[in-house]
Amino acid sequence: MSKYFPNKWSRIAAIPSDKFEPVFYDDLMDWKIAGWELPSNVACVIRARNLANSKVTEHVYKRMSYAEGKIRQYMTYKTHELIVCAEEALYYVHPDLLEESDADSE
Secondary structure, three states, rough: OOOOOOHHHHHOOOOOOOOOOOOOOOHHHHHHHHOOOOOOOOOEEEEEEEEEOOOOEEEEEHHHHHHHHHHHHHHHHOEEEEEEEEEOOOEOOOOHHHHHHHHHHH
């Protein structure tokens, strides 16, 4: 049986705001959004959200080639939007965006 850790949010909420160090928006974005780190044994994380029912599935890959195959599979079905986290960047992929870029290239 797991230990129960009580939720103490009311104690934290009761602390006056001047007791907390302010965090600027740009600092927060650099720290939390641009500061991700993947473990050395992970090449890519794909979070796929089903457009019909909003169910989210997450895939973790050690090899980028397998991740690319999964992305191609999702884009063939055109049923999911993807957030792809690789070592160098975060990518947002949506089937509607792909159709627009295909039309622009013609």
